[in-house]
Amino acid sequence: MVSRSTTAEDSMPQIVPSAGFTPPCDYSNFADSFDLSLLPEEDLPPPTTFYSTPSPPMPCGVKPKISTTFYPNSPPTLKANDIDLGPDFQELLGSEPTKTNYPTSPISGIYLEVPSIKSTDSLSPYSSHSLLSPNEQYSTFPSPTSDYHSLYPNSPSDTSSYPHSPSSFYAPDNYQQQYVKKEFFPPYVKEENFLSPCSNYTSNRDVVDLLGTAIIKQESTIDFDSILQSFRLNGDKSAETQIVPEKSKGEDHKLLREVLRDTSFQKKYNIKTFDFNLMDNPIKMEEPDDIIDPELSRETIDPVLNLAIEQMRKDVSNTCAALAISPDPSQWNPANVLSWLQWTTNQFGLPTLIPNQWELSGPNLIALSEEDFTRRAPQSGSILYAQLEIWKAAFSEEEFGGKWMPESASSNASSGEISDDEEEEMPTDVEPSKPTTSRGTGSSHIHLWQFLKELLASPQTHGSCIRWIDRNKGIFKIEDSVKVARLWGKRKNRPAMNYDKLSRSIRQYYKKGIMKKTERSQRLVYQFCHPYNL
């Protein structure tokens, strides 16, 4: 078939992999779950855990290796020679690692690495602008003269290689005790974690070979100083007490949250998130297509995911207020789409977009594949696509539970709890499922599968007639077939439309690989095939 335009429907392939395919190693909750110990929550022990994170068994049968690199940092006013890492810290670096034992070492603990510092260089190996923070620029200790920042990725999606220090070692057990006892802490520590599910790489630099070996990298920056300060302030309290001062709740570890939130690398490499909490249970390579297991899995989803979603909701709410747009992307008109794109672009410091390539309504934006995004914006498409995915997740009924209450979004957005019938009484130019400015372009050519996703994307207004059963798998249920058919007929100006005809159209999607019945067929339950379920 000749490739044609870049319209939403054309962006989706007509032939898709067989149903139910699951990658052999599913690391999907990795970014969301990673290194929970770094968050000083009340139910976590003091920073001791920074050095004692156990390595869980991996589904492929090989223990992962977590490489943690600590970069001592200092204010820019100091020169390298002024920095005293402390005898204990240096002592800890003394045991030069044998490079050869790193990839194959039976030790499955934390791999610590400290880079050598050039005396003439700035001591901030990661400048402020190398950090990804969409809502707040991290501005502590800027180091404009540093050339280190170019060596560090701006986000987990950046796969540029990290430089590796010749001095690397496995931390002795008493490291943290010495560290704390001497009351020495480097002000800032950058942590890089490389998780290798299968130790088939041969050198340190291979750790970023995501495509070839599915080795996963996560980095974060920790303000040890403030953590230690807080720890000292609360030193007389038990280890279970809150470490971070109350007023900093919601403000703490923003950077870590931002990094965790950025799932663009997952999208880029088709990596599913990996849930460490599930490691106690046997890994099932494939689950039957029922609606029970996903719910059980949902119960075990780690708190970090909820944290990220919660944070994203706040951001979504704030953004809606700032841009006066609906939280529901399917309701965006082309102007809203542009506003959102430009805002996101600015927040992430991405290159300016070419507006005429983004003249889309919300539903058409949603229908774009990541390839379409990167085609329109090669440098920022992946991030924009991922951000939109996160936005949708934050807005979705599953995650939001219908609690959406934008603070000052547009009147269109605040239509909230109106019923389907009420919606049908609304004038067509404000019908939520029909973008106001798409006359003659988008909506009249909308495909049924797109329309269904539109309905599914606005559970507040259409949840009573169609809803997701398993959003990740693309499984949904038509609760009111008559109403869905009526809405479809209204959209297509086919008054005689009924569910019999609509379902016939759905069945045409079977052989096109757009939709299918679930493996355990249920009445009125259908499933989007990959990648239409995205």
Place this chain on the structure above:
DNA sequence: GACTAGGAATCAG
């Protein structure tokens, strides 16, 4: 009775 599955003809862009 409602839904499912699919063949076939037809329509619309």
Place this chain on the structure above:
DNA sequence: CTGATTCCTAGTC
């Protein structure tokens, strides 16, 4: 030409 609509028969729940 393609996707959707319309009509149909047959079968299941």
